[in-house]
Amino acid sequence: MKVKNSLYMIGLGVGGVLLYQQIKNGNFRKMIRNMNSAKTKMIEDLENMM
Numbered sequence: 847m848k849v850k851n852s853l854y855m856i857g858l859g860v861g862g863v864l865l866y867q868q869i870k871n872g873n874f875r876k877m878i879r880n881m882n883s884a885k886t887k888m889i890e891d892l893e894n895m896m
Contacts, residue, residue, distance in 0.1 A: 868874045 865874075
């Protein structure tokens with residue numbers, strides 16, 4: 847059980863570092879902007895269809 851627990855903690859650490867790097871590079875913000883623009887475009891398309 848201790849091995850699984852330590853592997854889980856190492857995985858969390860690696861994931862946190864990767865997320866931090868993405869935020870620092872600005873990639874995370876770009877991804878969120880792209881998702882928001884896609885959502886807005888989809889809503890506008892639905893409004894045009896009605």
